[in-house]
Amino acid sequence: MSGTIVDPRMAAARAAPKRRLRLSWSDPLFRAIVWQVVIIGLAVLLAWYLIGNTNRNLAARHIATGFAFLGRVAGIPIGESLIPYNPAVDTFGRALLIGVLNTLEVSAIGIVAATIIGTLVGIGRLSGNWLLARLTGFYVETVRDIPLLLQLLFWYALLHNLPQPRQSLRVGDAVFLSNRGLKLPLLNWEPAHGWALLALVAGAVGTVLWNRHVRRRQEATGIRSPVWPVALSLLIGLPLAVWALLGAPLSWDMPALRGFNFQGGGTISPEFFALLLGLVVYTAAYIAEVVRSGIQAVSLGQREAGSALGLHRGTILRRIVLPQALRVIIPPLTSQYLNLTKNSSLAVAIGFQDVVSIANTTLNQTGQAIEGIAYIMAVYLTISLSISAFMNWYNNHVALVGR
Amino acid sequence: MSGARTIDEGEFTSMKFARSLYLCVLMFSLSLTTVQPASAQGSGSATLDAIRARGQLLCGTAGTTPGFSLPDSQGVMRGLDADSCRAVAAAATGDANKVKFVPTTTQNRFTALQSGEVDMLSRGTTWTLGREGNLGLEFAWVNYYDGTGFLVKKSAGVKSAKELDGATVCVAPGSTTELADADFFRINNIKFTPILIQDVSELQGAFLSGRCDAYSTDASALATFRFSQGPKAEELVLLPDIISKEPLGLVVRKSDDKWFDIVRWTFIAMITAEEKGITSKNVDSFMDSKEPDIRRLLGLEGDMGKALGLDNKWAYNIIKQVGNFGEMWDRSITPMGVPRGINNLWTKGGLQYAPPIR
Ligand SMILES: N[C@@H](CCC(=O)N[C@@H](CS)C(=O)NCC(=O)O)C(=O)O
Numbered sequence: 085m086s087g088t089i090v091d092p093r094m095a096a097a098r099a100a101p102k103r104r105l106r107l108s109w110s111d112p113l114f115r116a117i118v119w120q121v122v123i124i125g126l127a128v129l130l131a132w133y134l135i136g137n138t139n140r141n142l143a144a145r146h147i148a149t150g151f152a153f154l155g156r157v158a159g160i161p162i163g164e165s166l167i168p169y170n171p172a173v174d175t176f177g178r179a180l181l182i183g184v185l186n187t188l189e190v191s192a193i194g195i196v197a198a199t200i201i202g203t204l205v206g207i208g209r210l211s212g213n214w215l216l217a218r219l220t221g222f223y224v225e226t227v228r229d230i231p232l233l234l235q236l237l238f239w240y241a242l243l244h245n246l247p248q249p250r251q252s253l254r255v256g257d258a259v260f261l262s263n264r265g266l267k268l269p270l271l272n273w274e275p276a277h278g279w280a281l282l283a284l285v286a287g288a289v290g291t292v293l294w295n296r297h298v299r300r301r302q303e304a305t306g307i308r309s310p311v312w313p314v315a316l317s318l319l320i321g322l323p324l325a326v327w328a329l330l331g332a333p334l335s336w337d338m339p340a341l342r343g344f345n346f347q348g349g350g351t352i353s354p355e356f357f358a359l360l361l362g363l364v365v366y367t368a369a370y371i372a373e374v375v376r377s378g379i380q381a382v383s384l385g386q387r388e389a390g391s392a393l394g395l396h397r398g399t400i401l402r403r404i405v406l407p408q409a410l411r412v413i414i415p416p417l418t419s420q421y422l423n424l425t426k427n428s429s430l431a432v433a434i435g436f437q438d439v440v441s442i443a444n445t446t447l448n449q450t451g452q453a454i455e456g457i458a459y460i461m462a463v464y465l466t467i468s469l470s471i472s473a474f475m476n477w478y479n480n481h482v483a484l485v486g487r
Numbered sequence: 488m489s490g491a492r493t494i495d496e497g498e499f500t501s502m503k504f505a506r507s508l509y510l511c512v513l514m515f516s517l518s519l520t521t522v523q524p525a526s527a528q529g530s531g532s533a534t535l536d537a538i539r540a541r542g543q544l545l546c547g548t549a550g551t552t553p554g555f556s557l558p559d560s561q562g563v564m565r566g567l568d569a570d571s572c573r574a575v576a577a578a579a580t581g582d583a584n585k586v587k588f589v590p591t592t593t594q595n596r597f598t599a600l601q602s603g604e605v606d607m608l609s610r611g612t613t614w615t616l617g618r619e620g621n622l623g624l625e626f627a628w629v630n631y632y633d634g635t636g637f638l639v640k641k642s643a644g645v646k647s648a649k650e651l652d653g654a655t656v657c658v659a660p661g662s663t664t665e666l667a668d669a670d671f672f673r674i675n676n677i678k679f680t681p682i683l684i685q686d687v688s689e690l691q692g693a694f695l696s697g698r699c700d701a702y703s704t705d706a707s708a709l710a711t712f713r714f715s716q717g718p719k720a721e722e723l724v725l726l727p728d729i730i731s732k733e734p735l736g737l738v739v740r741k742s743d744d745k746w747f748d749i750v751r752w753t754f755i756a757m758i759t760a761e762e763k764g765i766t767s768k769n770v771d772s773f774m775d776s777k778e779p780d781i782r783r784l785l786g787l788e789g790d791m792g793k794a795l796g797l798d799n800k801w802a803y804n805i806i807k808q809v810g811n812f813g814e815m816w817d818r819s820i821t822p823m824g825v826p827r828g829i830n831n832l833w834t835k836g837g838l839q840y841a842p843p844i845r
Contacts, residue, residue, distance in 0.1 A: 146623035146741045147601065161658070161669040161681040171669045237689075244696035263698055264655065344643070344654040344700045345680070354698065355682070435684035435693070441660065444594055445683070448661030451622035453598050 138454070153450040154180070160445050162437055164353055176446050183442030184463055190356065190438065191425040191467070194363040198424060199417075201364060202371025207401070209376050220372065227369040233430055236362040240434040243354040249341055260339055260346060263354065267339035270350040276330035283326040287318035294318070355436040359428065367424045374420060378413035379405055410482050418475035422468050429464075439463050530796035532745030534606050538579050546572035547591040547605035551687045554711035554823045555611055556588065564588045567819045568609040571630050571737060571754075574809040575607065578753045578801045583808035594661040594685055597622050600738060607750055608738040611705055613663040618738075626736035627750035632829045632838050634729035635667040636706030638713060641724050643700060648728035652677035657690050657699035659683070664704050667731035701726075705733050707825065714823045749795050756802035758841035759784055760811035761832060767810040770803065783844050791844055802844075812839060 339349030447456025831837025
């Protein structure tokens with residue numbers, strides 16, 4: 085890797101010679117510093133002027149400013165929320181937080197689903213199966229050619245055509261699909277479930293440790309012990325045992341049609357689902373192309389070497405091609421993740437209350453447009469930088485390590 | 488939507504584009520322009536000077552609401568809100584046709600006005616303290632005294648809004664309606680799920696397709712929307728409950744008092760004309776009237792127009808070209824089957840009362 089000095093004796097010779105800064109225009113270092121100070125100074129002055137002038141204008145136009153509205157009672161109704169919300173007592177700050185959580189929810193699920201589908205489609209396009217390759221190719225080409233907003237409106241209109249609640253499609257008395265969304269039974273949460281969840285986490289950690297142990301032993305001794313029995317007992321057996329020991333409580337909150345609508349149970353709303361569907365279908369097509377190009381970037385010789393060793397096709401893909409393709413895939417994949425997150429703001433068109441939707445309503449009710457827009461920008465900037473930071477970390481993690 | 492006009496995808500996208508454009512314009516205009524005192528020359532109203540220089544009034548309308556503002560089959564904007572713009576144009580420029588109708592949504596209307604994108608709003612905007620106190624705007628007059636109502640499908644069998652427990656309600660985000668609904672359901676200890684969609688035709692589509700049990704907005708807009716459904720109107724019921732006060736007004740920016748006066752007195756002139764029985768048809772026959780009130784109104788004496796920075800024929804132009812307040816109502820609202828009610832003159836049990844022009 086760069087920066088690694090091979091021969092310590094060379095170190096002194098390689099380091100740039102130390103030299104003193106001369107306060108003279110003929111010194112390039114001095115010139116560089118002066119220019120940077122001047123440019124930063126100008127930028128600060130410009131920002132100062134713009135902010136000051138904006139404030140003067142807002143004052144002259146009698147427009148309220150500041151973020152005090154965040155603490156004011158919101159009064160705006162919100163359709164779906166991951167945390168409790170009551171418009172009569174909760175603040176605009178909380179309403180905006182709900183918007184951020186809704187954005188994160190749809191983006192996170194969307195990223196996972198689009199990655200899985202995109203990877204499968206990308207591999208499918210390279211398949212030797214003529215039909216599979218053509219079908220996936222058709223999907224990718226069509227979906228990328230239609231504007232996302234249109235696709236969202238299409239999915240939303242399609243979901244509107246589901247039957248009315250009374251005529252909903254149902255699985256027994258538990259699951260109902262209607263134009264009000266998908267209604268599912270919800271587990272009534274008990275402490276035992278919390279402990280079982282904790283056991284699951286412990287089991288997952290145990291599995292990772294066991295897996296590492298097995299690999300070390302294989303590398304050292306060549307003996308490979310099976311992973312699955314241990315993993316299964318840790319991941320399923322342990323949580324089940326904990327839950328059973330605590331009395332195995334199990335009761336469901338069932339959705340039931342009462343009056344206009346289903347009461348009880350959990351809901352996946354048509355707005356959420358249409359947005360998720362639209363984002364996943366659209367982004368998966370791009371991810372498929374990223375995956376395809378990544379796979380094709382791995383030289384054919386690698387595959388051929390794999391088959392020469394008598395490896396199974398699937399094994400070649402999983403063990404030889406994909407790990408190398410990943411290095412090519414990750415940077416463009418990151419920008420797809422960023423796109424998906426930002427595209428989720430089209431939610432306003434179909435009534436899903438993401439951060440843009442709630443911030444729009446807030447700035448409308450309070451009249452504080454600049455603060456509202458600044459809030460939206462700060463939220464997207466934070467989410468985008470976090471995704472980039474994580475993907476860069478992951479990219480470094482899978483990058484070729486110079487040995 | 489009615490057959491006359493549907494919002495297509497391109498238009499929708501461009502509306503969204505326009506929305507972000509408004510915000511950009513607002514940000515830029517606020518950050519780059521310098522504060523200007525009202526100019527010493529000219530009319531004393533920066534807005535009026537700009538309209539005269541431009542030769543056009545920029546009037547923010549909805550463009551989606553039958554009876555209020557909706558283009559007819561020839562593309563001419565029709566309705567009470569549209570004619571309200573024309574009346575102001577007649578006063579300001581002498582020609583009721585010197586108006587450009589700028590489409591605004593429930594969400595972007597205030598930024599459009601604040602940024603100077605439009606000179607005034609005439610789009611069913613409720614007069615509230617918050618909007619005058621925080622937004623730097625003020626309401627010059629009320630052209631429709633309204634209230635929030637609910638439209639439901641007849642098949643739901645609902646007779647009163649209090650029976651809407653558990654219902655899903657379609658509402659425009661950023662409206663006073665969403666606040667009124669939240670209050671109403673809370674006070675009555677019942678629950679509702681709001682569906683908030685920015686684009687009005689998408690919102691109405693969600694209601695018609697059955698995604699929502701009720702569509703809630705100003706009762707006037709509900710009545711005209713129901714009417715515009717043609718034969719299907721029979722399947723829709725406007726519930727009798729009116730759950731809030733929604734005085735829909737004409738809105739201007741706060742920093743131009745002269746312009747505020749012009750918009751306000753335009754409506755007072757139209758109501759005065761109705762009180763006196765002066766219409767677009769018979770106004771010329773009043774030009775030899777001996778009644779001082781009428782002579783001042785029509786600019787025959789008193790220099791009332793000059794006081795506003797206008798031509799003394801300002802009110803004559805309004806009445807001749809647009810008509811009096813009742814004519815405006817009868818042209819747009821009466822055909823929709825909505826009774827005049829509290830929007831009548833005070834002498835007929837309504838709320839419209841014109842302070843004296845003198
Ligand atoms: N009066 C409400 C307006 C509600 C509103 O804008 N409603 C939608 C319809 S759901 C609209 O576009 N109305 C157009 C109009 O009233 O002309 C407010 O001021 O907030």
